[in-house]
Amino acid sequence: MSEKLVGKADAREVLVTDWCLGAEDRHTVSARWPASHPFYTQRSSRFSPLLFTETVRQALGLLAHTAYNVPPDYRMGWDSYRSSVDPEALRAHSGFSDVVLTVRHRSHKARRPGGPVRLMAEVDAVRDGAYLGTAEIHYTAFPPALYDRLRGGRTDSRTAFAEALRPEAPVPAHLVHRVRTGDVVLSPTPEENIWQLRTETSHRVLFDHPHDHVPGMVLLEAAHQASLLTVGSGEAQFTGARFDFRRYVEFGRPCWIETIPLLSDPRGLNLTRVTGVQDGEEAFSGTLTTVVRGSRARSSI
Incomplete structure (x- = not known):
């Protein structure tokens, strides 16, 4: 897995392991969680719900590039984020655990030359086969010239x-x-x-x-x-x-x-x-x- 596809520089922080592009904008992304994480494992020996969020973030970055042909130099940002998670599914285990995300893109506006790409995704996730959580994300990918103008x-x-x-x-x-x-x-x-x-x-x-x-x-x-x-x-x-x-x-x-x-x-x-x-x-x-x-x-x- 290329770190650039998921927006990370450190290979140790890449959670996504594989993906499968499906029909009708329905795709599957696989990830692996460690037994413990240096940041996302909390004092209670549970994972932070933001480990789920980070897994979703990496999956959407990957799909934007592979399923919707967003160029690698586009800059992505979230407009809104909604999630629900089962706290019991965040318990730390003694070994690695497998997370599977089913991602449905309800809308994706094709970019005009030099224009942004706007996407909306719904995510259902399981961890080791049991319900983990859901998310809905509206996000935008900006071309470099437009991003530079937005950022002044x-x-x-x-x-x-x-x-x-x-x-x-x-x-x-x-x-x-x-x-x-x-x-x-x-x-x-x-x-x-x-x-x-x-x-x-x-x-x-x-x-x-x-x-x-x-x-x-x-x-x-x-x-x-x-x-x-x-x-x-x-x-x-x-x-x-x-x-x-x-x-x-x-x-x-x-x-x-x-x-x-x-x-x-x-x-x-x-x-x-x-x-x-x-x-x-x-x-x-x-x-x-x-x-x-x-x-x-x-x-x-």
Whole structure:
């Protein structure tokens, strides 16, 4: 598997192992999860739901190039992301596990010469034959010239990395299901339910190659960590996510992660709204659903 097809520089972080292009825009992508991952394995010996998200991200990058002939120099970004996951399917095993994604592209607008490609995919996933989760993603692939205009010429990734703010002190790792402080992407502020985004550009998983803006996976990790801090329970497990991405987040200026608790009921079900704000403008926003371990509450969004 070529790392370039899935948007990774480090071969150790490539999860996808094979794919099969089918008829009527229905394709199958196979992946393999390790027994443990240096970043996506949490303190509870469960995988983060973002391992599922990263698997989906790699699969869509692969299919964009192989099934829909998106040129390799096009830049892809997500417009919206919806997912539902079974927390029990995220338990770590003693060995490798096989994940199979069935991907249906409900729409894909063919590009005009020099134009973008807009796609929408629905994903169903199983892990070792058992239900894992579902996702729906709207995403766009931009040609280099158009991407450069959208970014206002700020496309030099090494310059962007050099301008990254020095990370402030992190929140305690155990509060966000982490073991290592280097895996924490939030810093505390004096304001309740507001944190500053931390971008440790030396992190080998979140930043395995230079980027000209903060990647969406980092923003989603920040949202997940902020949701855990808002719920305030080390037993909380994620079951669903809904996010829209509106603006690029730059490295050289503060980005604030803000939360509002929308629901917390006696069954252990929690719904948290998370917003990322930079320069007074909303960059992304959405909701995360968690359930406290041991509760009978179940949710799918």
